[in-house]
Amino acid sequence: MTEEQARVPKLRFPSFTDAWEQRKLSEVSERVRGNDGRMDLPTLTISAGSGWLDQCERFSGNIAGKEQKKYTLLKKGQLSYNHGNSKLAKFGAVFELRTYEEALVPHVYHSFQTNELAIADFIEYLFDTKRPDKELGKLVSSGARMDGLLNINFDDFTGIKFLLPSVEEQKKIARLLRDVDDLIAVHRRKLSHLDLLKKGLLQEMFPKQGEAYPEIRFPGFTDDWEQRKLGDLLEERNSQRSQSNSYPLVSFTVENGVTPKTDRYQREQLVRGDKAAKKYKVTYLDDIVYNPANLKFGAISRNAYGRAVFSPIYVTFRVKDKQTVPRFIEGYVKRDDFIKYSLRFQQGTVYERQSVSPDSFLGLPIPLPSIDEQRQIGAFFASLDDLIALHQRKLTHLQQQKKALLQQMFV
Template sequence: MDKKKNGIPKLRFPGFTGAWEQRKLGEVAKRVTRKNKNLESTLPLTISAQLGLVDQISYFDKRIASLNLSNYILLKKGEFAYNKSYSNGYPFGAVKRLNDYDKGVIPSLYIAFDPDNIQVESNFMETYFETSLWHKEVSTRASEGARNHGLLNISPTDFMDINLMVPKLKEEQILISNFMHNFDALITLHQRKLDHLKEQKKGLLQKMFPKKGEVVPEVRFPGFTNAWEQRKFFDNIEKVIDFRGRTPKKLGMEWSAEGYTALSALNVKDGYIDFTADVHYANQDLYDKWMVGNDLYKGQVLFTTEAPMGNVAQVPDNRKYVLSQRTIAFNVDKTKVTNDFLAVLLRSQNVQHTLKSLASGGTAQGVSQKSLSQLKVIVPINPKEQQKIGDFFKQLDSLIALHQRKLDHLKLLKEGLLQQMFV
């Protein structure tokens, strides 16, 4: 029998036995309804899935004079808030605690509450609100309310009536919350390392390519002194492989359960291929009908034309791939440019800015081959300088991809732990 059905988590610290107990949120926390009557705070807050309850004055500053903050709920450090309306686009079930400020104000569309630390440890509750169990329970309650009120939201009464499963002993609650807090700190550390590497790369891309109107970069490898030259982008390209709009259905076929991986704008990331994102496969017949002899090769540059526009990666190996939605590939003129340098060139600041100016469309901007024909680039004449630049950024991209994989692994591990350590 599944231990979880008996109120016992699958993964537990040694020395703790027995089932967890079911409590209603309203039994272990009291709703906060105090108004900001005396204007104790002029700090409007909102829920961010990444940052919790955060300062949004930059958003409010043009309207803050007209806001009647005395009617807002006054929230104090350590208290929680939940946006009760699903229609406002917040992650359903997202509850966040005010950790960074002593006081703040939130609109009445939030449900605010303060935990009773004597019964349930506040840090444990913060972790509990990240579990799929909690999100499922809130979603179920809101769906039930929708049948009665016609709007997918949840009333404060129903919200405070939601069931929680908590350990009877505070000691177990504290161990769990401390463990998950340390795990979150590890994730944050890896995220900072990754962000730092990306910032370093951004800075190097600015310094190792000439600024607008110049022909010599600020930072250069030793032994190279010649000025770079301006060319039309397509002067460096022999062929563009572009299957814009092609789908299996249009070819009278379907994706397969396995086979050749499709590369699209959803898995061609900035500097690497994400083989876990929206993966589709083509069998041999679909591959032959789709690629019609245009086999991709290791190192070949891939470019996403839309949604998102401007991501650049290289084919990672000599396996066969299908070039899918909103992604094109370049066959370079090897006498003029190397693949590795082209991959970096397309991500340089000047080129990215120019691409945005050439892009068309509203929310989902994109570039066509016609737009790319207007692109001009600055390129080192010496192919050895090109290769050194390409090699340098390829190694940096590999390091960034390694840190990204580690971070993704930690997040998946946390998700698994939340599933197994809670009931």
């Protein structure tokens, strides 16, 4: 590969053939700092995962205090570099101000605006590729300061080098990626709406504590719900065995319930060579599973994965399916009201280690309708879960597409 070929991206719009030119950030930008005394503007902060956030929303109030007088007045189209270390951005993150005309941002951020040689959108996406990280890594002399910021001053930051195409090519690349981001935002909103809808329906389609029937009900069902105990419907499993191809080792998380271990974990297990000796707790499809210590965070779900083994710290129950429907039980135990009520029975002297024991859990009350009404409720939430999963797959696909574009359309 020639030097010129090395300065050309793998994926490119037609009509662009010139090699990209090496530039310093200082050549295509100028510093932005100071303010005009107005303190009633939105006060923002940068999150590596979410971009610009209003401090009042992120921290439930303005945390600037007296320091706000030193904040930088940032205008739409200008950028800031938060040189704070985080899991998502080891060497900090750059974002353009797009959703506000003007805002106040921390003066410790390195704020700047592009000149006629660069497009702000393109510069933001350039940093999103993580390509500048190699240059930024050279500037970090002694890790993070006490305030969490990396030791990178403004002059050194703007001294980093990168490859830059013509302004017209920058515009096209940035526009495409912004369109993808807009689609991602649409699916995130749909997913958020569906999650909130499900959460609300879980409250309304089951009776409140002490009531005989729910607020929302399918036509044709009028009988009162019968008060039972979970112990009438569930039976704890306590069998253990080693992991194998037939019984893979899985995780249990608040977000995804019973879910496969990561590839990294599986590789570590193979290296250690201890997977055949260690015993784990067995769980099967449609079991109700919960983490006694993390129930307060919503760590309870139906096993939708299948036959597997996991840590003995988790509790798993077989559903007595002649009396009830697994998806109905899942819907009831995932309700905020149920979790809040169950936490009354936590045991333990240290808050972080308090837990709801299996015996206490099985003693909790549950209102039970006819088996036909249970099936309808279970089927309804199954359809809603399928719709949520569909939007999640679309969102994941778009995020993967964006990641691929960032890798192939930049040098």
